[in-house]
Amino acid sequence: TKAFDVERIRRDFPILAQEVNGKPLVYLDNGASAQKPIAVLDAMDRYYREMHSNVHRGAHTLGDRATAAFEGARETVRSFVNAPSSREIIWTRGTTEAINLVANGLAPRLKEGDEILVSHMEHHANIVPWQMVAERTGAKVVPVPVNSAGELDLDAFNSLLNERTRILAITHVSNVLGTVNPIASLIKKAKDQGALTLIDGAQAVPHFKPDVQALDCDFYVFSSHKLFGPTGIGVLYGRAELLEQMPPYQGGGEMIERVSFERTTWNVLPYKFEAGTPAIAEAVGLAAAIRYLDNLDRKAMEAAENALLARANELVSTVPGMEIIGTAAKKVPVMSFKIAGLHPSDIGTLLDQQGIAIRTGHHCAMPLMDFYGVPGTARASFAFYNTLEEVEQLFAGLQKIQRLFT
Numbered sequence: 415t416k417a418f419d420v421e422r423i424r425r426d427f428p429i430l431a432q433e434v435n436g437k438p439l440v441y442l443d444n445g446a447s448a449q450k451p452i453a454v455l456d457a458m459d460r461y462y463r464e465m466h467s468n469v470h471r472g473a474h475t476l477g478d479r480a481t482a483a484f485e486g487a488r489e490t491v492r493s494f495v496n497a498p499s500s501r502e503i504i505w506t507r508g509t510t511e512a513i514n515l516v517a518n519g520l521a522p523r524l525k526e527g528d529e530i531l532v533s534h535m536e537h538h539a540n541i542v543p544w545q546m547v548a549e550r551t552g553a554k555v556v557p558v559p560v561n562s563a564g565e566l567d568l569d570a571f572n573s574l575l576n577e578r579t580r581i582l583a584i585t586h587v588s589n590v591l592g593t594v595n596p597i598a599s600l601i602k603k604a605k606d607q608g609a610l611t612l613i614d615g616a617q618a619v620p621h622f623k624p625d626v627q628a629l630d631c632d633f634y635v636f637s638s639h640k641l642f643g644p645t646g647i648g649v650l651y652g653r654a655e656l657l658e659q660m661p662p663y664q665g666g667g668e669m670i671e672r673v674s675f676e677r678t679t680w681n682v683l684p685y686k687f688e689a690g691t692p693a694i695a696e697a698v699g700l701a702a703a704i705r706y707l708d709n710l711d712r713k714a715m716e717a718a719e720n721a722l723l724a725r726a727n728e729l730v731s732t733v734p735g736m737e738i739i740g741t742a743a744k745k746v747p748v749m750s751f752k753i754a755g756l757h758p759s760d761i762g763t764l765l766d767q768q769g770i771a772i773r774t775g776h777h778c779a780m781p782l783m784d785f786y787g788v789p790g791t792a793r794a795s796f797a798f799y800n801t802l803e804e805v806e807q808l809f810a811g812l813q814k815i816q817r818l819f820t
């Protein structure tokens with residue numbers, strides 16, 4: 415794989431070339447939201463300048479242009495996840511709404527004593543919707559524990575998966591730990607038990623393309639804004655035969671076939687789940703982000719990301735009292751950590767004064783914080799446009815803080 419020319423790549427991301435607090439911005443909070451390439455900005459600008467209209471109304475030329483752009487974006491997403499049909503690609507506001515849609519759609523199948531298997535490393539978006547549905551149906555949410563390295567306890571998984579397991583809802587990648595779960599085998603085991611499978615791909619898709627047919631999962635969800643696309647839009651991939659059986663998530667225009675006060679019938683897939691005017695420009699922006707990624711050498715991108723994480727791991731020992739939280743064998747370039755004597759939020763604030771952006775807190779994964787016995791962590795999450803120099807700057811900043819404040 416040819417060397418990854420990160421300096422040329424960085425010129426595609428205008429936001430990176432700025433100073434924060436008088437220092438060059440070092441943006442290491444990509445797990446919270448990634449930055450956007452010019453190709454995305456141009457695609458959305460061009461959409462509004464030349465194509466915008468409401469969609470699926472078929473009344474005039476601009477409407478046809480907007481509809482073609484919108485449905486073309488859906489096809490780009492279909493290809494990105496290798497779904498059999500674009501009917502199985504549902505636009506949502508993001509990962510959170512996609513999971514809520516599925517949880518509500520599967521609720522009619524759940525009864526007293528049924529189990530929904532999740533993991534202890536889940537984001538609240540893949541815990542709370544299931545708790546809400548369990549509350550209503552008498553089902554139970556059962557968490558699979560993780561080990562101290564932040565890997566799923568596979569023995570526990572095997573013993574917790576049983577004939578009462580109706581759904582396995584699990585993250586592909588942990589937003590806190592960076593752990594990549596062995597989801598292909600987890601999905602197979604769940605299917606052997608007759609359970610449906612939902613995979614939270616929010617932190618996976620910035621690093622690799624999911625193949626939903628190879629994974630053979632029933633649902634796969636992610637957000638555009640973590641995949642270098644705009645906020646306000648996300649994707650639910652769902653197996654068509656399941657989506658057909660699920661009731662609509664929201665009512666309104668678009669999702670109907672015929673409305674009368676006597677009886678209302680639903681539209682076909684995917685529109686049954688897309689009530690109201692959609693996020694059209696955002697769909698166009700997400701498609702542009704996917705095309706941008708498709709033009710990158712993915713192997714080189716992965717090698718560059720792994721080099722960033724390897725450099726960070728090497729430098730941990732230069733900061734007295736620093737400890738990594740999440741040391742799985744298979745990780746994406748996310749590094750949560752704590753420093754003895756320092757509160758995570760102080761680390762974040764003091765790094766920001768040096769122009770360095772990381773995230774601190776519970777990262778919407780409180781059960782995981784409880785497991786580690788911490789109120790929160792500091793988290794650096796790298797993207798392919800970060801540089802080894804930025805990793806060095808992070809640690810120089812941490813060394814300075816550690817010296818000054820402990």
Ligand SMILES: Cc1ncc(COP(=O)(O)O)c(CN[C@@H](CS)C(=O)O)c1O
Nearest residue numbers: 445446508509510537539589616637778
């Ligand atoms: C694994 C996982 N699952 C769901 C979500 C929610 O994505 P939304 O686009 O907000 O709906 C996220 C978003 N995690 C951000 C914001 S809390 C982070 O800083 O880690 C996630 O990482």
